[in-house]
Amino acid sequence: MKEHEYSGHLHIHSSFSDGNASVEEIARHAASSGLTFIGITDHNTLEGLKKGLEGWHNGVLVFFGTEINVEKNHYIAFNIREKIPPDDENPQRVIDAVNARGGFGYLAHPVEKGNPFFLKGRFFAWDKWDVSGFTGLEIWNFGSLWRAAYNSKIRVLFWYFYDIYRAARFPDPEGLAIWDSLLQERPVVAFAGSDAHSFQGRLGPFKLSFFPYGFLFRTLNTHILLEEELSRDLPGAREQIFSSLRKGRFFIGSDYLHSTRGFRFSALNKDDDEVSMGQEIAYSPATVLRIVSPSPRGLIRVIKNGRVVYESREQILAFKVLKPGTFRVEVCWRPFLGRPLPWIFSNPIYVRY
Numbered sequence: 001m002k003e004h005e006y007s008g009h010l011h012i013h014s015s016f017s018d019g020n021a022s023v024e025e026i027a028r029h030a031a032s033s034g035l036t037f038i039g040i041t042d043h044n045t046l047e048g049l050k051k052g053l054e055g056w057h058n059g060v061l062v063f064f065g066t067e068i069n070v071e072k073n074h075y076i077a078f079n080i081r082e083k084i085p086p087d088d089e090n091p092q093r094v095i096d097a098v099n100a101r102g103g104f105g106y107l108a109h110p111v112e113k114g115n116p117f118f119l120k121g122r123f124f125a126w127d128k129w130d131v132s133g134f135t136g137l138e139i140w141n142f143g144s145l146w147r148a149a150y151n152s153k154i155r156v157l158f159w160y161f162y163d164i165y166r167a168a169r170f171p172d173p174e175g176l177a178i179w180d181s182l183l184q185e186r187p188v189v190a191f192a193g194s195d196a197h198s199f200q201g202r203l204g205p206f207k208l209s210f211f212p213y214g215f216l217f218r219t220l221n222t223h224i225l226l227e228e229e230l231s232r233d234l235p236g237a238r239e240q241i242f243s244s245l246r247k248g249r250f251f252i253g254s255d256y257l258h259s260t261r262g263f264r265f266s267a268l269n270k271d272d273d274e275v276s277m278g279q280e281i282a283y284s285p286a287t288v289l290r291i292v293s294p295s296p297r298g299l300i301r302v303i304k305n306g307r308v309v310y311e312s313r314e315q316i317l318a319f320k321v322l323k324p325g326t327f328r329v330e331v332c333w334r335p336f337l338g339r340p341l342p343w344i345f346s347n348p349i350y351v352r353y
Helices: 023-032 090-102 141-150 153-160 173-183 232-245
Strands: 003-012 039-040 055-057 060-064 067-068 075-078 104-107 136-141 190-194 197-202 206-211 218-227 251-255 264-268 274-275 280-282 288-292 298-304 308-311 317-318 325-331 339-344 351-352
Touching: 003 023, 003 190, 023 055, 023 232, 055 317, 060 232, 067 251, 075 090, 090 104, 104 232, 104 325, 136 141, 153 173, 190 218, 190 232, 218 232, 264 351, 288 298, 298 317
Parallel strands: 003 039, 039 060, 104 136, 136 190, 280 351
Antiparallel strands: 003 218, 055 060, 067 075, 075 104, 197 206, 218 251, 251 339, 264 274, 264 288, 288 317, 298 308, 298 325, 325 339, 325 351
16 A cells, blocks of 8 residues: 655644744744644634635645633644634533534543643643544643643753653553543544643743744654645645544654654455555455554554554564454554653554454
């Protein structure tokens, strides 16, 4: 199966809400980081879209979504052209409004935890789990993990300068467990983002920028896979990317550890049918999963219905499917010392009778 791979970054805030750079400045950082696309998701606004800023900037495709709601139940929506009113207490109304306008969306940082040092203990988790109609959820959020980790200014500064990449190594296991649980009911897409703001602060007389955009664009990236090359026509490119994001035709990579470019996950059956992530395939006794790790230092884990069923250090793995189920793949990076680190998360392939 020939697939064209494009890397981008999602869940970004600009100066149209509470970020600290213009769309043009953010696009320049994305270009210097080698990205092909970025999704700006400012809080409760589509101002960048209204101002005509969607399009190609410095070779990077910039498109706009929005992060809806205020105090909790934040919902990241794409492919909408008008503002959706927030409704913290009834997020189902938000989801329904997005869907009615042809959009789709993800539950943002659904397992975020509070910290008295940040925002006076405020946090923005998801508390309405009886909702339906959403495309997926954010299983890895760089900003949320950092905000939850430290409860004093000294600890924050120490770890910021000593181990700034900490939140790019371990997603919250609670979010992964929720995703696997939801997958037993229906297809659910896994999404990741940095929640980029480029926070401004001071250390004595010095003005500092914490977690600048260029740094974050080298951490948790989204790699979409297309059957055809990405169009240079704006409407066509938007449709290609949104279709991949909606279906789960992408994987998440922690690119600071090592480039994740080249990861592949597909399934084949006796009729030589082949499908990729986010797709279904009919089960047969000859059904095989094919997995390619970008590096021989990867540890491949095959996960069926939420449970690890196989591990391999091979760079290319053919795994025979014995029974139908929902299959996803994690690849861990094996450092020279220490335990393997989460590196790549695929979206699932659904093997059905």
